[in-house]
Amino acid sequence: MELSIRWKLIVAIVLPLVAISAIVMLWTFDQLYSKAKERLHGEATELARSYAARLDGQFQIVAQVARSTANILEIHPGLNEQELYEILRHNVAQNPLIYGAAIAFEPYKFRADKKLFSPYVYRDGTNLVSIDIGTESYDYTSGEWEWFTRPRGLHKPIWTEPYFDEGAGNILMNTYSVPFYHEGEFRGIATIDIPLDSLQQQAGIEDLEEQTFVIVGPTGTFIAHPDPKMIMQANIRDLADQFNDAAFSKTVDDIINGRNGVAVIKGGILNRFIDQGPVWIFFAPIKSTGWSFSTEVPESKMTARVRDQLFLGAMALLVLFFLIICSILVVSKSLTDPIRRLAVAVNRIKQGDLDSKVTDINSSDEIGQLATGFNAMVDRLNQHIDALSKEMAARHQVENELQVAREIQSSLLPRIFPPFPDHDEFDLYARNEAARHVAGDFYDFFLVNE
Numbered sequence: 001m002e003l004s005i006r007w008k009l010i011v012a013i014v015l016p017l018v019a020i021s022a023i024v025m026l027w028t029f030d031q032l033y034s035k036a037k038e039r040l041h042g043e044a045t046e047l048a049r050s051y052a053a054r055l056d057g058q059f060q061i062v063a064q065v066a067r068s069t070a071n072i073l074e075i076h077p078g079l080n081e082q083e084l085y086e087i088l089r090h091n092v093a094q095n096p097l098i099y100g101a102a103i104a105f106e107p108y109k110f111r112a113d114k115k116l117f118s119p120y121v122y123r124d125g126t127n128l129v130s131i132d133i134g135t136e137s138y139d140y141t142s143g144e145w146e147w148f149t150r151p152r153g154l155h156k157p158i159w160t161e162p163y164f165d166e167g168a169g170n171i172l173m174n175t176y177s178v179p180f181y182h183e184g185e186f187r188g189i190a191t192i193d194i195p196l197d198s199l200q201q202q203a204g205i206e207d208l209e210e211q212t213f214v215i216v217g218p219t220g221t222f223i224a225h226p227d228p229k230m231i232m233q234a235n236i237r238d239l240a241d242q243f244n245d246a247a248f249s250k251t252v253d254d255i256i257n258g259r260n261g262v263a264v265i266k267g268g269i270l271n272r273f274i275d276q277g278p279v280w281i282f283f284a285p286i287k288s289t290g291w292s293f294s295t296e297v298p299e300s301k302m303t304a305r306v307r308d309q310l311f312l313g314a315m316a317l318l319v320l321f322f323l324i325i326c327s328i329l330v331v332s333k334s335l336t337d338p339i340r341r342l343a344v345a346v347n348r349i350k351q352g353d354l355d356s357k358v359t360d361i362n363s364s365d366e367i368g369q370l371a372t373g374f375n376a377m378v379d380r381l382n383q384h385i386d387a388l389s390k391e392m393a394a395r396h397q398v399e400n401e402l403q404v405a406r407e408i409q410s411s412l413l414p415r416i417f418p419p420f421p422d423h424d425e426f427d428l429y430a431r432n433e434a435a436r437h438v439a440g441d442f443y444d445f446f447l448v449n450e
Contacts, residue, residue, distance in 0.1 A: 052284035
C-alpha cells in the first residue's frame with residue numbers, strides 16, 4: 001500500500017526521533033542508575049559507620065560505668081557491703097542496656113575472714129535482684145571465668161567473648177571487666193554485663209528497620225543476632241562456607257577484620273536467603289570493643305527510591321514523546337492538506353472536470369505558489385480550449401462549404417465508365433482526388449470528332 005505524503009512525513013520524523021530518543025534515554029538512565037548506586041554505596045558506608053559509632057557510644061557509656069566503679073573502689077577502699085550493693089544497684093538501674101553489675105574481690109581482700117566475696121545485682125523483669133556470687137560452686141578465681149582471670153593477668157580492662165553465665169546471671173552475656181587496686185596491689189574486678197539475647201532491642205538504634213543487625217566478635221562468633229539461636233552458637237565463617245561464594249567470603253573477612261564498607265551479594269547474614277535477589281551488606285567496626293557491626297537491606301528496597309525517580313522521569317519523557325507526536329500529526333496535517341486538495345483537483349481535471357480549482361489555500365509559501373500557479377494554468381487551459389473550439393467551429397464551417405463545393409464539382413465530372421462502350425479499341429477511366437480540402441479541380445473527356 002502506497003503511503004501518503006503525510007504518513008511518509010510522520011514515519012520519516014517519528015521513527016528516527018523515537019529510536020534516537022530511546023537509545024539516549026536508556027543510556028542516560030543507565031548512567032543515572034549507576035551513579036545513584038555509587039552514591040547509595042557511599043551513604044550506606046556512612047550509615048554503617050554511624051550505626052557502629054552509636055553502638056560504640058552505648059558500649060563506652062556502659063564501660064565507663066565499670067571504670068567509674070573501679071575508681072570509686074580505689075578512692076574508697078573501705079566501703080561496706082550495703083554501700084557496695086547500693087553502687088551496683090545504681091549502676092544497673094541507670095542504663096537499660098546493663099543487665100547486671102558485680103564487684104568481685106580477690107580472696108580475703110574484702111575481709112580477712114572471708115575468702116570469696118562478689119556482690120552482684122541483675123535484672124529480673126522489672127525488679128533488681130541482689131546476690132553474692134562468691135561461693136564454692138562459683139569460684140571466679142579458679143581460672144575458668146574469663147571476666148576475672150584475663151583482666152587480673154593483663155592488668156587492664158577487657159571485653160570478654162560471649163558466654164553463658166551459669167550460676168550468676170544465667171543468660172548469654174558479654175562482660176566488661178575493670179581491675180581495681182589498693183596501694184598498687186590487685187584487689188578485685190568491677191564488671192558490667194550486657195545481655196546478648198536482648199541486645200537488638202536495647203542497643204538504642206530505633207531508626208534501623210526492624211532493628212535487624214548483627215554484631216560479631218574478633219573470631220566471627222555472633223554476639224548479637226535477631227535470631228537468638230544464632231548467638232554464640234554460630235559463626236559468620238560458617239555462613240561463608242555454606243554459601244561457597246567468593247564475594248561473600250571476602251565480605252566476611254572484611255567484617256571480622258574490622259573494616260568499613262558495603263558489599264552487594266546474593267545472600268545475607270541475617271536471613272541467609274539465596275534465591276531472593278541481591279542484598280546490600282554494610283558493615284563497620286565497633287572500635288571500643290573490637291567487634292564489628294553489620295546489617296543488610298535487599299537491593300530492591302535500597303534502590304526503590306532511585307527506581308521510582310527514574311520511572312517518573314521515564315513517564316515524563318513518554319508524555320513528552322506523546323505531545324511531540326501529536327504536534328507532528330497536527331503540523332503534518334496542516335502541511336499536507338493543501339497538497340491533498342491539489343492532488344484532488346488534478347485528479348478531477350484528469351477525469352475531465354476542467355472547472356476544478358484548488359480552494360482555501362492562502363499561504364504564500366511554495367505550496368501556496370503551486371496552488372496559485374495551478375489555478376492560473378486551469379484558467380489558461382480553459383481559455384485555450386475555448387479559442388480552439390472557436391477555431392475548430394470556423395474550420396468545420398469552411399470544410400462544410402468546401403464539401404458542398406466538392407460535391408457540386410463532383411456532380412459535374414464524368415461518372416459513367418466505360419464512357420464509350422461502343423469503342424472497344426480503347427478503355428478510359430478517371431478519378432479526381434483533391435490534394436487538400438479544397439475544390440476547383442476539373443476534368444472531362446469526349447470524342448474529338450463528335
